[in-house]
Amino acid sequence: MTFEQLHLIEPILKALQQEGYTSPTPIQEQSIPILLQGNDLLGCAQTGTGKTAAFSIPILQKLYKTDNKKGIKALILTPTRELAIQIGESFEAYGKYTGLRHTVIFGGVGQKPQTDALRAGVQILIATPGRLMDLASQGFISLKTLDFFVLDEADRMLDMGFIHDIKKILKLLPPQRQTLFFSATMPPEIEKLANSMLTNPKKVEVTPASSTVDTISQCLYFVEKKEKTDLLIHLLKDKSVESALIFTRTKHGADKLSRVLKNTGISAEAIHGNKSQNARQRALTDFKNHDLRVLIATDIAARGIDVDLLSHVFNYELPNVPETYVHRIGRTGRAGHEGVAIAFCESEELPYLKDIQKLIGKTIPVIKEHPFVTTESINAQEKKTEELKIKAKENKPYRGNRANGDYWRRQQQPQQGKKSQNDRKPQKGPQK
Structure with missing residues (x-):
């Protein structure tokens, strides 16, 4: 299959061609049509199989075709600064001919360049949870106009203790939105939590969960x-x-x-x-x-x-x-x-x-x-x-080297300083 067969618009096809992409990966081939149809998605694929393009391309296409482009339309939440920067580079590469604006915000640096970009107006926001909540509390970010919410590296986000931040951020989002979860691994407890945040999601799992690529x-x-x-x-x-x-x-x-x-x-x-x-x-x-x-x-x-x-x-x-x-x-x-x-x-x-x-x-x-x-x-x-x-074999906690019998002898000897029930003297006086 080619990207043309996925019915992508010309500005995105032109950008993909310049990047040297001709054929979609399995996660892209299955996810892009689902997302273009407006469904929520739970995507699981090995690291390095192209998950970022799988969600960024359909978001860019749908926003390009939207008449109302005022306000933040897409939020991509990610656990680390490096990953946020990488996702920002992907949106820059795939969306260079769409006219859509994006910015990346994360902690550890001064906020002024980030707030300046937000004031100038962006449709796509890539963020780490801490800085997002900080700027939202200062009034620099409003998510009321949001159409797309992406949780990337979903298992790691939740596993790293971001669950409370995510729940707070979810309260800032409009109920009518398209929600996307992508991850390389999806343990059952994380999948259960993800499903509670998604609405009738489609699931794409192109490889066995937690497997490694053959290359x-x-x-x-x-x-x-x-x-x-x-x-x-x-x-x-x-x-x-x-x-x-x-x-x-x-x-x-x-x-x-x-x-x-x-x-x-x-x-x-x-x-x-x-x-x-x-x-x-x-x-x-x-x-x-x-x-x-x-x-x-x-x-x-x-x-x-x-x-x-x-x-x-x-x-x-x-x-x-x-x-x-x-x-x-x-x-x-x-x-x-x-x-x-x-x-x-x-x-x-x-x-x-x-x-x-x-x-x-x-x-x-x-x-x-x-x-x-x-x-x-x-x-x-x-x-x-x-x-x-x-x-x-024994289905017992390991107790160390038992060969010399010391462990078992300790278990059979009364502990020092303690008397057995039979050794205790009867108390004087009436019993209460």
Whole structure:
């Protein structure tokens, strides 16, 4: 199928042609007709399959054909600044010949440029929840004229604790509107909540929930924590690693790893919530332009990173939420291109690995031979695996090493300082 067969207007077709797009992705092919018909939509597709175009193109087309273009007509709510900026770039690219105006608002920067843009008048607003509520309370934003409400990365928005903000924002919206939820993962509890906000929604799920795209080659290294950095440096010496996005669980870990890599001559920067917006945007721009080879990020900061031909994603630390793994590796292998996802796993992370492999429905291939395979890591892996098997078999909480019988002896001995019921002396005097 081509975009022409989706009955798109000429200004949008012209823009898509200039962007080099000829055929819609599955999520676009199924979603665009539904949205052009005016239905609410719950869309679930893998990261990197074109969800942004799936909702931005029909919004642009419907607004272009609307006579009354006064006021904010479309609100796209997103969890992070980076993702908001990326969505804004998509609306700029696809809507360049429509004459429709948009702006992006988020916290961490001065509000004057944003309020100036709002005063000038926009039809499309892309926002993060905090800054949206702030400017709305100051009277800079009115959503009474809204026709479209989009919640992007719906599972992450709700999972990150934005649910109360979202409920407050929903009260500012007119009841008659078209509501769109898009996400790469859709756990049942999130889907239930989403359905309570949608009206007779159509559901589009082009791939199994929480699956990973086939163009991503995944592999796993068992390595102990103290040798992770040395293994990473060893792998980054490979010239085929043209660009690498590396994930850590903490901001401190991202900064520390960045310093170590720089000291070894590897160009690297870290982005996370404690970095200023200008610093984050500068590092992200350098990475997108391939002037920076390595970008280290925490999960929240990495939302919305869309880099052309990103060759590698490293899970330096495995996430404790398995769905996060899908989002992480989905930064590579986008738009049909191939990519590589490499995961490091220390012995303490084996439960995380088990949950991830259960979620994606496949076993990640293990690279057994590398310079930092140690007897310690192999023994730790085997021991932890055996402990998990015993725990599952007995269906009891794990109590540590029971081989010497200490645990059971403690259970059978009276606790020090306490007497059994039979040892207690009878009280004197009448009983009350």
